[in-house]
Amino acid sequence: MTTTLSSTSPADADHPTPFTGTPELGQPGQVDAHDVCAWFGGRLVLETVDLVMEKSKVTALIGPSGCGKSTFLRIINRMHEVVPGAQLAGSVKLDGVDIYGPGQRAMETRRHIGMVFQKPNPFPAMTIAENVLAGLKFSRVSPADKDDLIEESLTKGGLWNEVKDRLGELGGALSGGQQQRLCIARSLAVKPRVLLMDEPCSALDPTSTLRIEQTIKEIASEVTVVIVTHNMQQAQRVSDYCAFFLAEENQPGRVIEAGKTGTIFGSPTDQRTFDYVNGQFG
Amino acid sequence: MTPENTIRTAPHGILVETTSAPASTADGRQDPRPPEPTSPNTATPPTPTPRPRRLPSPIRPSAFGTQDAMILIMAAVSSLCLVWVVFYQLTSLSGGLGFLVCWYIGFVALTWIATAQVIERQVATDRAVAVVVVSAAMLIVAIVVFIVAWVAYKAIPSIHWGSLFTKDQKSFVVTDPNALDHVGVVHAVIGTLEQVLVAVLIGVPFAIATAVYLNEVKGWGVKTVRTVVTAMSGTPSVVAGIFIYSMLILTHVLTYSGFAASLALVVILLPSVTRVVEEVLRVVPSGLREASLALGAPEWRTVWSVVLPTARSGVVTAVLLGIARIVGETAPLLFTAFGSQVVNWRGYFNHDQGALPLVIFSDVRQAQPVLINLAFQAAFVLMSIVLVLFVLARIFSRPKGKNGKRMKPGPNDDDLMARLFVPIPIEQNEENR
Ligand SMILES: Nc1ncnc2c1ncn2[C@@H]1O[C@H](COP(=O)(O)OP(=O)(O)O)[C@@H](O)[C@H]1O
Numbered sequence A: 001m002t003t004t005l006s007s008t009s010p011a012d013a014d015h016p017t018p019f020t021g022t023p024e025l026g027q028p029g030q031v032d033a034h035d036v037c038a039w040f041g042g043r044l045v046l047e048t049v050d051l052v053m054e055k056s057k058v059t060a061l062i063g064p065s066g067c068g069k070s071t072f073l074r075i076i077n078r079m080h081e082v083v084p085g086a087q088l089a090g091s092v093k094l095d096g097v098d099i100y101g102p103g104q105r106a107m108e109t110r111r112h113i114g115m116v117f118q119k120p121n122p123f124p125a126m127t128i129a130e131n132v133l134a135g136l137k138f139s140r141v142s143p144a145d146k147d148d149l150i151e152e153s154l155t156k157g158g159l160w161n162e163v164k165d166r167l168g169e170l171g172g173a174l175s176g177g178q179q180q181r182l183c184i185a186r187s188l189a190v191k192p193r194v195l196l197m198d199e200p201c202s203a204l205d206p207t208s209t210l211r212i213e214q215t216i217k218e219i220a221s222e223v224t225v226v227i228v229t230h231n232m233q234q235a236q237r238v239s240d241y242c243a244f245f246l247a248e249e250n251q252p253g254r255v256i257e258a259g260k261t262g263t264i265f266g267s268p269t270d271q272r273t274f275d276y277v278n279g280q281f282g
Numbered sequence B: 001m002t003p004e005n006t007i008r009t010a011p012h013g014i015l016v017e018t019t020s021a022p023a024s025t026a027d028g029r030q031d032p033r034p035p036e037p038t039s040p041n042t043a044t045p046p047t048p049t050p051r052p053r054r055l056p057s058p059i060r061p062s063a064f065g066t067q068d069a070m071i072l073i074m075a076a077v078s079s080l081c082l083v084w085v086v087f088y089q090l091t092s093l094s095g096g097l098g099f100l101v102c103w104y105i106g107f108v109a110l111t112w113i114a115t116a117q118v119i120e121r122q123v124a125t126d127r128a129v130a131v132v133v134v135s136a137a138m139l140i141v142a143i144v145v146f147i148v149a150w151v152a153y154k155a156i157p158s159i160h161w162g163s164l165f166t167k168d169q170k171s172f173v174v175t176d177p178n179a180l181d182h183v184g185v186v187h188a189v190i191g192t193l194e195q196v197l198v199a200v201l202i203g204v205p206f207a208i209a210t211a212v213y214l215n216e217v218k219g220w221g222v223k224t225v226r227t228v229v230t231a232m233s234g235t236p237s238v239v240a241g242i243f244i245y246s247m248l249i250l251t252h253v254l255t256y257s258g259f260a261a262s263l264a265l266v267v268i269l270l271p272s273v274t275r276v277v278e279e280v281l282r283v284v285p286s287g288l289r290e291a292s293l294a295l296g297a298p299e300w301r302t303v304w305s306v307v308l309p310t311a312r313s314g315v316v317t318a319v320l321l322g323i324a325r326i327v328g329e330t331a332p333l334l335f336t337a338f339g340s341q342v343v344n345w346r347g348y349f350n351h352d353q354g355a356l357p358l359v360i361f362s363d364v365r366q367a368q369p370v371l372i373n374l375a376f377q378a379a380f381v382l383m384s385i386v387l388v389l390f391v392l393a394r395i396f397s398r399p400k401g402k403n404g405k406r407m408k409p410g411p412n413d414d415d416l417m418a419r420l421f422v423p424i425p426i427e428q429n430e431e432n433r
């Protein structure tokens, strides 16, 4: 079943209610991906991915480049459809509600499922404080106490102590690692239920990487985290669950194996997983 | 020859000294040098102050030395003598321009020959090309300076500051020897400001909206619109005037008026501002758009709150340059504003109106010296307006500093990113997926 993005996928009979404005905002959510496929301009790049991302847990997506990890991640918060010519099939449920169901709006979904990108991308024309509040401004929500929210979000992002005296400076004035933590704080400020992170540390130095890993562990109780990483040690350090993606030659990407991180790294059942996590990959 | 030539201006032995710094301190034949800057974290602790180490004096191996300057001067002088002999002694040629061109060709050729003799041929070609490029740039600067200076020279001595900005041309009497006391260009200044202001108010929102459409919307229409805009920017401005004239004035929808002039100016303003704004928006990193969308922002929000603010200085610059472009347009005003001798504040929509370009156009062809002077004064005022606009554009295109204040132009001033945007220190290429 291929769904072009302009038309919505069939109704999900079990959960017809849109999650707009549900009281669960701010509570960690569970994501169930079922039979997810993805195409770019008619080329199948991701085939029948079934994956459950448990509530309040950190799930790591690992695998070589080009196997569709980013694509999968972007399908979870409806960023895939931003790319011209991109199509998808299957269903993605957030706490049982199909985010591609009828009546679901992409903007609403993205507010519940935040995303941090590979390259730090704070808004350069906004100050640090404005960056943190950007998500709320965009959705026209005004928080009860802005200063509290700024402090809370930056603290969660592990940046508060470094920037508390310079909140009025432009976001671009920070170092790369600080910028990335600002982006995490910005995503957390809208109180998402799931936070997707696409190689958030691959442009950063080891110290910044450690700080971000620390942040991930701290926020996991409040938000489900899905992180793509090329760093095996990082996957082991931060994640509870792990999914190994692989695209064999001229084949679309698939999930080869998924399970508890300990199992994937300790005793994987598939030889390809074993090879990859032990660095013996082709 | 060998590559050593490129570092020949360095004092002998200094390259050795840079690698063995203590030796140079021992013999002490270097110039007095500034003390080594102490870094802030070594300044405070009670550690003994580091022994002031003498640094070797810095050199620039490829710097332009006395020898090179001498070659250029000698080439220039030799060429002058040579061409003089050929021109006036051997042949009986004449003419300043011909002399100048021959001198220049001789200068470049002699520079090449002399450098090839003294240094080597590779360097000689390099030098000769540098001479041509630099002199082309200098020629342009000279032309601009000359035009400005000429207009100022013609205008300033005759300006009566008391009347220029307070009087119009209605009380001009041909026989009055002090006519300049009674005439001015205030009617034209008012007309130009009204016409340009309304053109900008109408044109700029359309231009920005079109640029946003070209950049942020995907679909079949984009290519078509871009082609149309490009074609429109090639429209001769006189055609824009005819268009408004035949569409609106001949059909009696409008009379000759400032408003008709504004509409004609919009036709010229639209494509030029659209193209520049489009270029500016194109350079906004796509990661910012994605970040905004991923926060749940609608597309219009993304454009309004992220894309346009990021490119704000660039957009402002585009608008200012667009204004500078239309403020001196003459042809489209000829049959729209038509021109007038009197101040016309309120008749903007239904009366002939003056404009600075029209004053220049009509008065400079008159026989009375007073009117010719007035035309040059109008030209001077017009040039000053354009100059102010360009200065504003420069200031706005400067990157903003930490506190939101505009920084002094720095070494990266010519970097498009640095000039047109607030600083984005992390290099933002296209997302590589
Ligand atoms: N915008 C795009 N247009 C066309 N193909 C794309 C695009 N983005 C990704 N792809 C293709 O989709 C496949 C999966 O890419 P991606 O999900 O980015 O892989 P990963 O993140 O695992 O490295 C790759 O083969 C890539 O070439």
Ligand SMILES: [Mg+2]
Pocket (backbone or CB within 6 Å): A069, A070, A071, A198, B433
């Ligand atoms: Mg990727």
